[in-house]
Amino acid sequence: MLGGAVVVSFAMAPRAFAQGQNKAAGSTTPAAAPVGDLKAFPYLDSWLGIDATGRVTVFSGKAELGQGIMTALMQCAAEQLAVEPATITMVMASTARTVNEGYTAGSDSMNASGNAILQAAAQLRAVLVGWAAADLSTDPSRLTVADGVVTAPGGRRRSYGDLVQGRSLHMKADGAADLIPPPQYKIMGRDYPRLDIPPKLTGAPVFVQDMRPEGMVHARVVRPPNYGATLTSLDLSGVAALPGVLKVVHQGDYLAVAAEGEYQAIIAMRALQQAARWQVSKTLPDRTDIYASLKAMPATSQVIAHRGSGGTQPGSRVLQAAYRRPYVMHGAIGPSCAVALFEAGHTTVWTHSQGVYPLRAAIADMLSVPEDAVDCIQVQGSGCYGHNGADDAAADAALIAQSLPGRPVRVQWMREDEHGWEPYGSPMVAEVQASLGRDGMIDGWNYELWSMTFMTRPAKSANNLMPAWYIPARFGPPEGAEIPLPSGGGDRNAVPSYTLANEQVTYHYVKPMPLRVSALRSLGGYFNVFAIESFMDELAKAAHADPVAFRLKHLTDPRAKAVVELAAQKFGWDAAQRLPSGHGRGFAYVRYETIKAYCALAVEVSVDAATGQIRLRRAVAAVDSGNAVNPTGIKTQIQGCIVQAASWTLYESVDYSETEITSRDWSSYPILRFDAVPESVEVHVINRPASPSSAPERRAWGRRPRRSPMRWRMPQGCACATCRSRPQR
Amino acid sequence: MITLHVNGQDHAVEGDPATPLLYVLRNDLRLNGAKFGCGLGQCGACTVVVDDEPIFSCQVPISVLAGRRVTTLEGLGTEKEPGPLQKAFIAAQAAQCGYCIPGMIMRAHALLKRNATPSDDDIRRWMQPNLCRCGTHPRILDAIRTAAGRVS
Numbered sequence: 001m002l003g004g005a006v007v008v009s010f011a012m013a014p015r016a017f018a019q020g021q022n023k024a025a026g027s028t029t030p031a032a033a034p035v036g037d038l039k040a041f042p043y044l045d046s047w048l049g050i051d052a053t054g055r056v057t058v059f060s061g062k063a064e065l066g067q068g069i070m071t072a073l074m075q076c077a078a079e080q081l082a083v084e085p086a087t088i089t090m091v092m093a094s095t096a097r098t099v100n101e102g103y104t105a106g107s108d109s110m111n112a113s114g115n116a117i118l119q120a121a122a123q124l125r126a127v128l129v130g131w132a133a134a135d136l137s138t139d140p141s142r143l144t145v146a147d148g149v150v151t152a153p154g155g156r157r158r159s160y161g162d163l164v165q166g167r168s169l170h171m172k173a174d175g176a177a178d179l180i181p182p183p184q185y186k187i188m189g190r191d192y193p194r195l196d197i198p199p200k201l202t203g204a205p206v207f208v209q210d211m212r213p214e215g216m217v218h219a220r221v222v223r224p225p226n227y228g229a230t231l232t233s234l235d236l237s238g239v240a241a242l243p244g245v246l247k248v249v250h251q252g253d254y255l256a257v258a259a260e261g262e263y264q265a266i267i268a269m270r271a272l273q274q275a276a277r278w279q280v281s282k283t284l285p286d287r288t289d290i291y292a293s294l295k296a297m298p299a300t301s302q303v304i305a306h307r308g309s310g311g312t313q314p315g316s317r318v319l320q321a322a323y324r325r326p327y328v329m330h331g332a333i334g335p336s337c338a339v340a341l342f343e344a345g346h347t348t349v350w351t352h353s354q355g356v357y358p359l360r361a362a363i364a365d366m367l368s369v370p371e372d373a374v375d376c377i378q379v380q381g382s383g384c385y386g387h388n389g390a391d392d393a394a395a396d397a398a399l400i401a402q403s404l405p406g407r408p409v410r411v412q413w414m415r416e417d418e419h420g421w422e423p424y425g426s427p428m429v430a431e432v433q434a435s436l437g438r439d440g441m442i443d444g445w446n447y448e449l450w451s452m453t454f455m456t457r458p459a460k461s462a463n464n465l466m467p468a469w470y471i472p473a474r475f476g477p478p479e480g481a482e483i484p485l486p487s488g489g490g491d492r493n494a495v496p497s498y499t500l501a502n503e504q505v506t507y508h509y510v511k512p513m514p515l516r517v518s519a520l521r522s523l524g525g526y527f528n529v530f531a532i533e534s535f536m537d538e539l540a541k542a543a544h545a546d547p548v549a550f551r552l553k554h555l556t557d558p559r560a561k562a563v564v565e566l567a568a569q570k571f572g573w574d575a576a577q578r579l580p581s582g583h584g585r586g587f588a589y590v591r592y593e594t595i596k597a598y599c600a601l602a603v604e605v606s607v608d609a610a611t612g613q614i615r616l617r618r619a620v621a622a623v624d625s626g627n628a629v630n631p632t633g634i635k636t637q638i639q640g641c642i643v644q645a646a647s648w649t650l651y652e653s654v655d656y657s658e659t660e661i662t663s664r665d666w667s668s669y670p671i672l673r674f675d676a677v678p679e680s681v682e683v684h685v686i687n688r689p690a691s692p693s694s695a696p697e698r699r700a701w702g703r704r705p706r707r708s709p710m711r712w713r714m715p716q717g718c719a720c721a722t723c724r725s726r727p728q729r
Numbered sequence: 730m731i732t733l734h735v736n737g738q739d740h741a742v743e744g745d746p747a748t749p750l751l752y753v754l755r756n757d758l759r760l761n762g763a764k765f766g767c768g769l770g771q772c773g774a775c776t777v778v779v780d781d782e783p784i785f786s787c788q789v790p791i792s793v794l795a796g797r798r799v800t801t802l803e804g805l806g807t808e809k810e811p812g813p814l815q816k817a818f819i820a821a822q823a824a825q826c827g828y829c830i831p832g833m834i835m836r837a838h839a840l841l842k843r844n845a846t847p848s849d850d851d852i853r854r855w856m857q858p859n860l861c862r863c864g865t866h867p868r869i870l871d872a873i874r875t876a877a878g879r880v881s
């Protein structure tokens with residue numbers, strides 16, 4: 001990997017390494033272990049490159065999804081490497097250029113990739129200092145580093161660009177490098193403006209939708225009327241003769257058309273829809289009682305938490321409630337899109353997938369080719385909030401491209417494709433009983449949860465790619481996977497974030513998936529927190545306690561108490577406070593995935609007496625996600641989560657008939673608009689930069705929880721989606 | 730052939746006169762600002778300004794646009810020299826994925842042209858047709874307020 005003057009090498013597999021170079025760095029810290037994804041990919045040049053001009057390239061296998069991760073990772077590298085942010089180029093999620101960091105999901109990117117880059121950059125800085133010491137015949141401890149230049153007393157200096165000449169960065173991480181400590185941060189911990197915002201706001205071709213490679217053609221797919229429909233007849237003559245049409249793809253029940261112009265492709269798609277006849281069967285469950293049918297489906301039941309004697313306590317006052325939520329969709333504003341090029345036996349796919357490596361494996365399976373015949377390169381798309389149509393659109397593009405070798409194929413889903421074919425968030429039911437002791441404390445808790453899987457993302461097989469269901473190879477729909485706790489799937493945050501003496505939590509993992517389901521932001525977290533926190537308020541009321549004080553009594557972790565107290569204080573929570581008539585307030589607390597960020601939320605809502613419409617007026621959140629690399633980034637994420645959760649809670653429910661999804665556009669699946677945006681959404685960040693002496697894993701930062709808890713007091717007779725689906729209590 | 734007047738320049742455009750402006754802007758003129766969101770006039774991702782009106786470019790065929798002034802995101806400024814609204818959005822970090830933001834900026838642009846000092850209610854009512862899924866609304870409102878202050 002000695003690249004002469006330019007060393008921007010990239011290590012995918014372990015190779016021989018020069019440990020001695022590390023020693024030259026003068027690292028005196030006792031042996032430690034690499035952290036985050038540096039464990040799996042320990043070579044520095046998998047993460048960092050420096051060229052002869054001193055430009056730095058940072059490679060991350062995580063994807064920018066609009067969450068600002070690219071900027072936060074850049075801040076880590078710039079800080080620890082001691083270079084100007086402007087000298088850094090970020091390369092994100094690409095099977096051709098970055099390591100396999102799996103999916104960009106679960107608020108884990110700072111933990112996995114951030115920690116890796118942080119440590120790799122710190123070690124590389126030490127290595128560079130060591131090289132400079134050798135070149136300048138001095139001791140490393142006498143050198144200072146700033147802006148990519150190592151300087152010796154007296155002013156002799158070497159730039160990083162000079163130092164890498166003829167030297168290799170292909171060396172193994174030892175996890176022992178001294179990190180720049182938080183008090184000396186210049187770039188981390190600051191509100192560094194997002195790198196991708198100015199280009200996005202001035203029309204640069206940032207999104208995969210904006211790609212326009214030479215020779216590109218436009219494709220559209222014609223989907224069956226429902227999941228199980230089969231093609232009975234097809235008359236292609238008219239479609240093939242339409243202006244601009246280059247190719248009609250008809251393989252089994254898979255139909256698509258490619259044309260020179262985008263509008264030509266749309267016209268041809270409409271014609272192809274008319275030309276196809278389908279046999280449609282009734283496959284969807286009864287919409288009128290999705291909750292009864294959910295509970296009646298085959299399930300595996302498991303006690304996921306048991307403490308003390310579990311359940312409610314005899315002799316104590318018992319309260320109970322049930323909570324429900326319908327199917328909810330991701331609803332990206334930009335429908336899924338991908339570009340693929342099949343050339344010389346190799347397929348390259350540009351995709352807004354959250355996991356380029358798993359997608360590559362699935363596409364290779366679909367095409368029956370080896371994995372190395374496929375590359376997937378992530379390019380940003382519209383915010384996805386989980387597993388939406390991104391991977392399927394990539395599969396569409398890869399499939400269609402096989403019929404048009406040498407020409408990049410751009411597949412753009414239509415709005416009805418996205419609404420109708422994305423995997424939704426599972427419907428969920430929770431039934432909870434709790435008992436209150438004489439001291440007003442919860443002395444027993446029993447929570448039962450029903451949910452389908454939240455995991456049908458592409459992994460190895462093509463079954464998880466919806467287009468593959470319809471091609472002649474007929475990959476069947478996937479099995480759902482369970483995600484183990486503490487992360488959890490449907491059971492994410494089903495175990496209360498409180499210290500309870502006796503508790504039992506049972507998860508009924510429902511196997512069938514009559515509607516397609518998969519990962520939706522926070523998985524089961526949103527609903528479980530909704531249910532638990534709603535019930536906590538009811539328990540507080542029954543105990544004649546203030547809801548905040550009641551929660552604090554059940555919390556022991558000082559960081560948990562700190563967010564609760566801060567949210568309450570900033571909100572102006574006061575048990576005696578009078579709200580205008582028709583207004584109510586609510587409080588919620590959660591520690592995400594029971595091990596990640598702490599979040600507390602206070603909200604004021606109002607109910608329109610005439611219509612029963614609920615509106616979120618004001619929200620104040622406090623969050624502690626550890627070392628806040630970019631506080632504004634965290635605030636923006638939490639604000640967005642609060643607004644999106646308000647939309648889910650107040651408006652959203654996927655509708656369907658016996659045969660098909662009927663939520664096919666924004667009028668049949670309304671979401672929150674500007675008239676319902678709260679007057680203020682405040683987020684307060686408790687920043688806890690880890691001390692340099694803390695254990696490596698304690699350096700972990702959840703950059704943000706994907707969802708904050710929300711709580712609503714529903715008026716009787718409200719007709720919103722959530723109220724319709726709530727139990728009568 | 731139809732001559733479109735976009736961001737102060739004339740462009741002769743071939744093709745089906747029924748083609749919605751959106752596809753011509755994006756593919757023929759290679760302007761990325763207007764986005765495809767729904768193609769149904771329901772989300773505003775494709776918003777551009779024609780004369781002084783915000784329109785859904787996914788809904789307006791080029792046949793009706795001869796002689797009219799089309800302004801897109803690119804007409805407001807560049808990355809080096811962003812216009813006042815773009816600056817205000819950048820300062821407010823008013824974007825998560827950012828896919829909806831070009832449409833938001835264009836609709837806000839039309840508002841500030843007719844009302845330099847809109848109230849909060851004016852802004853909300855005016856912005857109602859545009860959807861954002863990331864929940865960036867509070868920051869979008871902040872950015873428009875800031876820009877309005879500057880304009881006034």
Ligand code: FES
Pocket residue numbers: 764765766767768769770771772773774775776785786787788
């Ligand atoms: S794309 Fe034009 S309104 Fe949605």
Ligand code: FES
Pocket residue numbers: 066333382383824825826827828829830860861862863864865
């Ligand atoms: S910022 Fe993502 S849709 Fe608005």
